[in-house]
Amino acid sequence: MSTTRLQLLGHASFRITTPEDYIILLDPWLTSNPYVPDHLRQPERADLVLLTHGHDDHFDPELPALLGRTGARVVAPAPVRFHLNEQGVPTGQCEAMNVGGSIDVLNLRLTMTVAHHAAHVDMPDGATGFAHEGVGFVLRFSDGTVLYLAGDTALFGDMRLLAELYQPTVAVLPIGDRYTMGPREAAYAAQLLNVHHVVPFHYGTFPSLLGTPEQLRAQLSPAVAVTVHALEAGEELVLSGLR
Numbered sequence: 335m336s337t338t339r340l341q342l343l344g345h346a347s348f349r350i351t352t353p354e355d356y357i358i359l360l361d362p363w364l365t366s367n368p369y370v371p372d373h374l375r376q377p378e379r380a381d382l383v384l385l386t387h388g389h390d391d392h393f394d395p396e397l398p399a400l401l402g403r404t405g406a407r408v409v410a411p412a413p414v415r416f417h418l419n420e421q422g423v424p425t426g427q428c429e430a431m432n433v434g435g436s437i438d439v440l441n442l443r444l445t446m447t448v449a450h451h452a453a454h455v456d457m458p459d460g461a462t463g464f465a466h467e468g469v470g471f472v473l474r475f476s477d478g479t480v481l482y483l484a485g486d487t488a489l490f491g492d493m494r495l496l497a498e499l500y501q502p503t504v505a506v507l508p509i510g511d512r513y514t515m516g517p518r519e520a521a522y523a524a525q526l527l528n529v530h531h532v533v534p535f536h537y538g539t540f541p542s543l544l545g546t547p548e549q550l551r552a553q554l555s556p557a558v559a560v561t562v563h564a565l566e567a568g569e570e571l572v573l574s575g576l577r
Contacts, residue, residue: 344369386485387468510543
């Protein structure tokens with residue numbers, strides 16, 4: 335059996351490899367993302383795609399082509415699924431679920447969680463549509479790794495319930511501020527989630543995203559040992575064994 339690995343593709347896009355060597359793409363904005371290394375822009379393989387919301391820095395316009403090429407199943411908020419169906423993605427390729435629900439897929443347990451982030455899909459004609467709230471995910475892998483993917487979100491008190499229910503070992507948290515949590519709020523989120531490992535994202539890629547990993551580290555309580563894994567685009571972190 336292999337390990338659970340998390341690779342930052344760029345900005346808010348990640349590649350997750352499961353212990354069984356399945357490939358999961360989170361919020362793949364790849365073809366027009368200037369922060370993704372060129373060799374990672376056109377993945378030939380994916381088994382599952384997770385979409386937290388439909389904003390264009392998380393949702394690649396070429397996603398239907400990627401899904402057609404790979405046959406990957408999709409988990410997304412319902413309005414995003416409906417948009418994909420209109421773009422030709424078969425309904426049977428989309429896993430219908432909603433916030434609070436869980437499914438077994440690829441030998442892992444996947445739970446869709448609440449996130450606080452107003453979202454929409456940019457339409458081809460320049461309009462916006464399919465308004466929705468963003469979501470997050472908890473992934474529980476066969477090797478004992480429990481990964482919390484917060485998505486774009488504000489801090490919210492029910493993160494404490496996620497800690498009690500799922501005991502995440504690693505949290506992927508936005509820190510850019512303005513549109514999501516900033517470093518101060520993300521540090522408090524780590525406390526609520528009772529995690530010792532945080533992977534920050536959604537920072538430093540646009541001028542308005544001013545939060546930094548250094549600010550996050552400065553906000554963390556010295557009484558709690560939390561390691562901040564600030565990944566560079568293309569860098570991979572082995573999650574197996576982190577507790």
